[in-house]
Structure formats: C-alpha cells, structure tokens
Amino acid sequence: MVLSSKKWSTANIIIFILLCIGAVFMIAPLLWMVTTSFKTKMEVFALPPVWIPEEWLTAKYSEIWTAGPLLSGIKNSVIVAVSVTLIGTFTSSLAAFALAKLQVPHKNKIFLMLLSSIMIPYPAVMIPQFIMFSNIGWNDTLLPLIVPGLFGNVFMIFFLRQYLTSVPNAIIEAAKIDGSSYFGIYAKIVFPLIKPAVAAQLILWFMGVWNDYLAPTIYLTSEENYTLQLVIGNFNAMYAIQTDYPLIMAASVISLLPMLIVFLVFQKQIIESVAISAVKG
C-alpha cells in the first residue's frame, strides 16, 4: 500500500488534492478574519460578498488600542502566563526530580495521589475556590489566576518524571558522593539534562494559560484587570451591536498573533511533544 517508489501514483495525486481542499477549509476562516479586519464597513456588508478588500485599510489596527483596554489585556495575560509557567515549571521539575531520582518513602503513593487529582475538572472546584479567594480579598485581581499555578502542574510532573527515568542513576549517585547538595544536583545535572522536555511542556502550558477563558470570567470584573481573552470577548459583545466587524476582527487577529508566532517558531518541538503525550498517555 505504501511504497515510496510510487510517490506520484494516481491515488497519491487524488489524496494530495483532497488534502489541499481540506487545508483550504482549515485556513479560509482565518484568512477571512484577516481580510475582514482590513475592509471598510461597506465591504463587510456588500452583496455579492467582497473577498479581498479594494483598499487594505489599516485604520482599525490603530483604532483598537483606544477602543478598549487591549494593551492592558496583553500586559495582564503576559503577567499571568509568565509567572505561572516560570515558577510552576521550577516547582514541577523539582518534584519530578524527587519522584524519579530520590529515595523518598511513599513517593509512589504521593505520585498516584497527584495523578488522581487530574481527574477532578476545574468547573467542579471553581465555586469553593471563588469563595475562598473572595474571602481573602483577591477578587478582581490576577492573583487567583496566578497563585494555584505556582504550586506546579501535575501533567508536567508526569512527563518530566517519565523523561527522567532515562537518565542513569549513576550520574546522580556520583554527584552525591562528591558531596553536591540535592538542590545542586538538580540545578547543575538534572535540569540541563531535561531542558528540551521542559521547554516543550512549558510552551504547551503557556498556551493553555494564555488561552484560558473560564477562570478570568469568574474573577475579573473591572476592565483594566481583564486578560486578553476577556478583552476581545468584550470587544465582540460591545462592537457587534454597532456592527463594527473590522474592528472586532482586528482585535482578534492581534490576540491570535503571539501564539501563532510561538507555534510557527517551535512547531517541530510542539508537534513532537504532543505526539509523545498520546503514545505515553
């Protein structure tokens, strides 16, 4: 069925064409979003439809910054995603090191307990969490979005622990005999070894935090505290009434760009680590 000598057999040409049609369906809505953001209001509501704007208007891309708190939204999202993933990665990788390489009594029980907590979905705990954070006055701040993440991420611990099993114990034993401290072993030996796995997991986690929507809707009430996702959600609600679709689409394009760039730069690592997660999971 699959032989490389038949690269351009009739079957393969048909499949190639089908894949191209599929690709058009995947990318067309996104391109349409981009072209809409450059159209005039007239063109948006023209019949028959205007696919490509006559003149590429960039006005909306300067207007969005004053039409809503877009800049502070980006700033808030960066604060949340960077602090969660950087500190959370540190705590997660330390825990993974302890689970994989240190002699700790009951560590397998502890690991199983951590794993079983993944089963509990966020909506099932969001109400008590909300009351908890309200009671200490963290409502309408970024703290409820940041603090839980600082304690680590069980998915990341799982994958890093898995990855660490391929690191020979002898390296760590040797360092112990040399009198290195445990934190020294982690910082000088373990962390450099697991860096590629850490990077891939960090990117995936960053995307998850960046794109989160439910938790921010619960906690953030004043516009200046909105994360980027809430800001564009609000753009949508506000300007749809005025049918200013170019403006809404321009804001959405801006919100997609950072992750798109991260993806295009790291696509190989991202795609690989996602594929591994399924084979192992």
Add this chain to the structure above:
Amino acid sequence: MPTKSKLYRKEMIYGYLFLAPPVIGMLLFTMYPMLYSIYGSFTDWDGLGQMNFIGLDNYKDLFTDELFHKAMFNTFFMMIGIPIGLVLALLLAMGLNRGIPGTTAFRVIYYVPVISSLAAISILWQWAYNGDYGLVNQFLDLFGIKGPNWLANKHTVKPAIMIMAIWKGLGYSMLLYLAALQSVSRSYYEAAELDGANGFQTFRAITWPMVKPVTFFIVVTSIIGGSQIFTEINIMTSTGGPEYSSASAVFYMWQKAFGNFQLGYSSAMAVLLALFIFIVTLVQFKFNEKSSGDLD
C-alpha cells in the same frame, strides 16, 4: 554505618521539600474545594447567609429542573461531533502517512486552529455564521443553497457549534493518529501487499488494530473536554441560545452560581460533573490495563 542513615534522612527531607509545593497545591486548590463542593451540594449555600443542611433537596430539584435537562441534553448532543471528527482525523492522518510531498506544511496548517485561542475562534465563527453576510452562508450560496441564520435558530445552533469544534480539534486528533501510524512497522504493510491484501483488508487487519488505543484515548479526552464545554457557548450565544438550545451543563452551572448565587444548587451540578468524569476515566483505566496486556 551511621553516616548512611544520616544521608538517607537528609535525602528524605529534601525529597519531601521538593514534593511539598505540588502536594500542598493539590490539597489546597483541588481536594479541599472538591470536598467543599460535595458538602455545599447538600446545603442552601448562597455565599452570603448561613449554610443550612437541606439533604438531597438540590439533587431532587435538579431531577425536575427542565433547564438543567435541556443543558444536559445539549451537552451530550454536541458530543455527536466526536465520532465525526475522529473519522476525518484518521482519514487525514492516513493521507499524510503516505510520504506525499508537503506533509509538514499540511501538518502545520491543520494544527493552526488547535493553538488558536478559543475565544478568538468563537468570535470569528460567530461572524462566519451570520445569516446574511457570514462566510458559511456565502460559501453555501455558491451552490445555490440558502443557509439559515445559524446561531439564531434553535435547530441549527448546536450543529453549528459542533462543526466549529470539529474544525478546531481536527488537527490535534490527526497529529495523535499520525504518531500512532508512524510507529507501525512498514514491513507489515509490505507483507500484506505480498499476500495480495486489498486496501480495506490491510486497514482492518493492520491499521485499525494499531490505532485502536489512540482512538480510545481521543474519545475519552474528548468526552471529558466536551462535558465541560463553556467558552464557545458563552461567546457565541451569550444568553444560552434561542430557547436555551445551546446552553451547556457548565454554562448553566456558571449562570446559577455567579448570576443567581445559588451556590449550593450549582455545587450539586459540579458534583454530578465530577462523578461523570470520574466514571469515564475509570473506564479508560480498565481498558488500558486490558489492552496493554494484549500487546505483551
């Protein structure tokens, strides 16, 4: 040797120190709130006054709450998209596994919706589903089909959201399938070809058994994700759709909790959701035990 036991003690202390943050985090932000949800579900909790124990009243009320039934029905209805997405993803992965030029480019293109923020994608599709000027109906118009106003019609709103979800998730399932297919040794297919097996036979005897575990993984994670669908609903149909026809379970829960402050009542829904996901995960666990036995 006294030094050895001292070393061991030190290692243990550091081990617990390193494990402390995730364990404390789990207890504080998952276990404690979960137990509190269970407790709250038996009370008339409203966030302000006293919490009075009311037994199973919340659960009994859910049993007769028509909006809750509707939300549950909508949530499960939209899961019809899961098998459709699965078939498409497998076909795509098989197409991409033939060594056709451009495979990497296709992989990236199909994956772009996956990494895009759900909020932005929902905004885009809400506009694309616009009855008069949306991309979807403009496309259908090319074939002379007059499309409905998708999100304002109680019959089309669920399929519309489902199609969007398939579009967004396709790249992810495809990637997992592709990884599974690439782990299949080429020699199996060569042997099958020598034996004169046709495409369908090869698929049934080699491809399908090899991708079965991944299929199961995707089904389970999609059911878990699908049972928590919220963002799309909240953005595309902010009131829950015409006659509440697109409201999902989590959407209803969210409205009851943060709109009406019926925290006890929403907690009962939260407990049911957690229970449902617990059962689905348990099934996956049992299945994995069985299938890993098969491979040995």
